[in-house]
Amino acid sequence: MKLIGIFTFSWIFLMSSQMDCFGQTNQSGMKRIASSPLQSDFKMLRDSLQKFHPGIYRYRSQKELNRIFDSCFNSIKDSMTIPEFYALTSYAIASMEDGHSNCRLPRLVADEFMSNAGVFPAMILFINAHAYIYCCKENPTLSGNELLSINNQPLDKIIQKLFSFIPSDAGISSRKNWELPEYFHLLYYVVFGDQKEFAITYRSADGQTGKTMLHSDNIRNIFCNNPFPQPDQFLTFSYRSGNIAVLQIKTFFDGFLERTGENFEKFLDSAFNDIKKKGTKKLLIDIRRNQGGNDGNGALLYSYLTANNFSYYKSLESSTKKFTKDDHAQLQIQMAQKNNFSGKVYILTDGRSFSASSEFASIAKTNQRAIFLGEENGGGYYGNTSGNDLSLVLPNSQISCRIPLVKYTVDVKNLPNGIMGVIPDYPLYPSITDIIEKKDHVLDRSIQIMQSHQFH
Incomplete structure (x- = not known):
């Protein structure tokens, strides 16, 4: 039988030919863990994947994955927050290109984030590698507009970065489009840091572009109705x-x-x-x-x-x-x-x-x-x-x-x-x-x- 969280990240791995693992952002107020116990955790994850995952080398060669895992391990030089370390483990998992493998934050850390972090104040959906505002309580007129940039970062670059943390078979992007809306706010927060304001550029259905400023809000405040509710009959x-x-x-x-x-x-x-x-x-x-x-x-x-x-x-x-x-x-x-x-x-x-x-x-x-x-x-x-x-x-x-x-x-x-x-x-x-x-x-x-x- 085959059945399939919450993601938070602070380091971003931008896919490159060198496959180096991370670079940090500031997450003030979060508990940090020393490098030695985190290295021990990562070694346990790596050893377990290599011992128990029978499809680990289906899409990536052993040599290629070893290079990625080595790079991630070597990046654990200083203390890290749990979301920072989570980013590292999540990238390592996603690098295998297996859609059934994943990691999750500890519940207490996820709850703390949900309660305290200020995030991008709109629900975003992704259709064929384009981002759209599903709803925005701060500015309801933005609903239905394509999101083109956030704080001078083009959305195609943002999507490329965030996709690299989402596992999917063979790296198939159609699945990443459907998975990213669930993780976007946490991913964006830890990758680009704690931001209080968001200068956005958007495009309306008639092709007109506009700019406006949005302000961070608690993630519990930004959600509206579920775009894809569970059906009464399957x-x-x-x-x-x-x-x-x-x-x-x-x-x-x-x-x-x-x-x-x-x-x-x-x-x-x-x-x-x-x-x-x-x-x-x-x-x-x-x-x-x-x-x-x-x-x-x-x-x-x-x-x-x-x-x-x-x-x-x-x-x-x-x-x-x-x-x-x-x-x-x-x-x-x-x-x-x-x-x-x-x-x-x-x-x-x-x-x-x-x-x-x-x-x-x-x-x-x-x-x-x-x-x-x-x-x-x-x-x-x-x-x-x-x-x-x-x-x-x-x-x-x-x-x-x-x-x-x-x-x-x-x-x-x-x-x-x-x-x-x-x-x-x-x-x-x-x-x-x-x-x-x-x-x-x-x-x-x-x-x-x-x-x-x-x-x-």
Whole structure:
């Protein structure tokens, strides 16, 4: 099973050819820890990753990661605050390019930050590496504007810096776009320091640029309504004009489905029986914001899209064992469903289509079974490292780190040109206005594309 904090930072590693680790900012009033115990913590983290993480060298060579880890360790020369050290460990984790590995601040330190720090006073969303103001209580008229600079720092440079602390499979940026809004205020605070005022440049929807001054506020005061609330139902089935069937599958995790009284197997069987009864020729499977879940659900979904039995996983392994077909059902040949769909399949994804849902997309891609719309999905095409995990608490800083213990390799053919994710055939992105107004023009546009396609 694959399932996926609070980030705070004070050092910034700007990606460079030398891969040097850090440079400090001032964080007055925060407790500092001497260098020796922090070096001990970092050594424990490094040793644990190298001992237990079976996919540590999937995307970066051992030589390259050793150079990064050495640089980070050597940067611990003086005492550091816990957020400063957290930045160092987080960069080291993100350098592996594994989306299931991460670190978290100790709860007490996170609570202190939430209660006392003054941060950038607006909620920011990121769409295709552009920053947009979702809401700003200090100046509500800024809602919906693109943010171009903060205190003379261009947003593309800010995004580049902050992305380097966010883990994602193969460094796929579509996932970083979706993850950064959750971490932006803490990241920005520790990277650029404690700032009381923010001179911003912005661009409105009609292309006009403007400037204004904002003032720091407590993070608890700046939040407005959640742009992406948890759905009441994770599984929905409907029809659109043109006899198009739409399956929206927002999770593969049985635990979430149990809470809402949904059953994945029964849902699929009922939906595909109805599709066959109606003679539907086009099917859209929407897995946006599906961050994964139970391994078998992805394989089960694909079994309704093929008339042939198929292989799903090529291999599963830990740092000490290679699993066999007797250990894991999805290492066995998977059986096609009798009521499988033989028509045209479209799959709609975004940067939070991750983990088990990315594996499903990879199988559909390698078998040329679908046309892809939306964004590059957030997981690696060839697999991921997830499953059971080790929760490591570093004793001196109390930072906790998650180390996944199973390397999954999906049974897929190689992609050309070093591509590591599933690239959409039809790139589609929501606008900030869509998100604010709770409209789904990406889905509407996907349906229009499907309606325009004629098949014989």
